[in-house]
Amino acid sequence: MIRKSTCSTEMSLFVVGSASHVGKSVTVAAICRCLIRRGIGVAPFKSQNMSLNSYVTSDGGEIGMAQAMQAIAAKVIPDTDMNPILLKPKGDCISQVVLYGHPYKDIHIGDYYKETPELLKKALESFERLKSTYGHVVVEGAGGAAELNLYDRDIANIQLAKTLRIPMILVADIERGGVFAQIYGTIELLPTDIRPLVKGIIINKFQGDPTIFIPGIKKIEELTGIPVLGVVPYFNIPLPSEDSLSIGDKKTKQATIRIAVIRLPKISNFTDFELLEQNAAVEYILPGTSLNGYDCIIIPGTKNTIEDMATIFRTGTDREIHAVRERGIPIIGICGGYQMLGKKLVDDGFESCPGIYDGLGLLDCITRFESYEKNTFQVRRTACSVPPILSAMGEVSGYEIHMGVTETGNNREALEGDGRVSDDGLVFGTYLHGLFLNPSAVNALLSYLYARKGLSFEPKPAGDSDPYDALADLFEEYVNMDAIAALLTS
Secondary structure (H helix, E strand, O other), rough: OOOOOOOOOEEEEEEEEOOOOOOOHHHHHHHHHHHHOOOOOOOOEEEEEOOOOOOEOOOOOOEEEHHHHHHHOOOOOOOHHOOOEEEEEEEOOOEEEEEEEHHHEEEEEEHHHHHHHHHHHHHHHHHHHHHHHHEEEEEEEOOOOHHHHHHHOOOOHHHHHHHHHEEEEEEEEEEOOOHHHHHHHHHHHHHOOOOHHHHEHHHEEEEEOOHHHHHHHHHHOOOOOHOOOEEEEEEOOOOOOHHHHHHHHHHOOOOOOOOEEEEEEEEEEEHHHHHHHOOEEEEEEOOOOOOOOOOOEEEEEEEHHHHHHHHHHHHOHHHHHHHHHHOOEEEEEOHHHHHHHHEEEOOOOOOOOOOEEEOOOOEEEEEEEOOOOOOEEEEEEEOOOOOOOHHOEEEEEEEEEEEEEEEEEOOEEEEEEEEEEEEOOOOOEOEEOOOOHHHHHHHHHHHHHHHOOOOOOOOOOOOOHHHHHHHEEEEEEEEHHHHHHHHHHH
């Protein structure tokens, strides 16, 4: 039996959702920034996250990207206590469990649920540390709050709520339709002892005339007895994506330059390219899609390099990549994509099945998977003076997060201490996630791609704007932030 927390938790707030991808993460980030602008210190927390988009903390721990961005919104340093349990799906109902920022084990979902009582205890220890440090904690739930079949082991929603017993806000998404059923059904299906904790409702992604929905708000409040604290309009603020569900929501920019990112089955950390998306037509294309017409090809990170390499061969994407190489189109590999660009992948059974696997052979290197340990750390490197792209980048920053060690051959380094580049500089790979979140790297690539077409390119400034201030401005306008602040400070 799970015991209630013995220390006071009235200074915290729990944001849950009617389903996955309804805007919980963004809502938590917005609340954190609004509170910090009011002088209320706060930290984000998600006991259990499932995502292949992750972030490396300053001490080398791995957490969900959403919690890192929420920490940035709260103007605090991302910490592994903010996401003590991270699940990284590997397929066949198996996930890698990252505990307190480091690999714990690969586990089948059925076996995972046997460990949830102990994992909840560990998550609560993280919560208490955050609360002791920051005073206020904004908790994010996972998926939908009313998953009846999981109530006895849902450590991200119901079991956590039963333990903390803090005020809850329910978030729903009107864009997908059925918002009345989402809200009313979720509240009615909550356990009777949890239902009274719901103190407010926020509806996201509204489009059109808001006055038309006023009767709807009244009906929701009549049915539930819970106030609707805000209806947030659809917005286009450039915020990092949380997980692979977000790829389907991306809208390709109309631009002169077209860049193809191979949408690998186990794609991870595709937030690497979101600054590029603002300045070029970046398309996430499935393996097997023709690469004709693209000005640059990027092979992104992946949770399973060997399995995704097999997909590239099975779909004929390897032939497409070699064809564009013959045409002089730049090909860039990030992390797992860098490993794929090499000649061989040697696995001792830590990445996939033991064996020796072919890579694309575009770089002279071999990657060996000889340990379950990961390399996870933040880095700052200088791009090497290899024209025509790397030589224009200068110093860049990001993070490494990967299994495997790459043994290099005759190619030159791409970045000082990392990666490799072909003799003509048009094929390079690096372990540096976030490379193309550096304006200098974006400018270097796009300047070259524009010049190939005989066009001029105006470099993009580094930019000092903070998207979380714009997000907070939006919430201050459309959400009753006074009522939300009162829930934490009363």
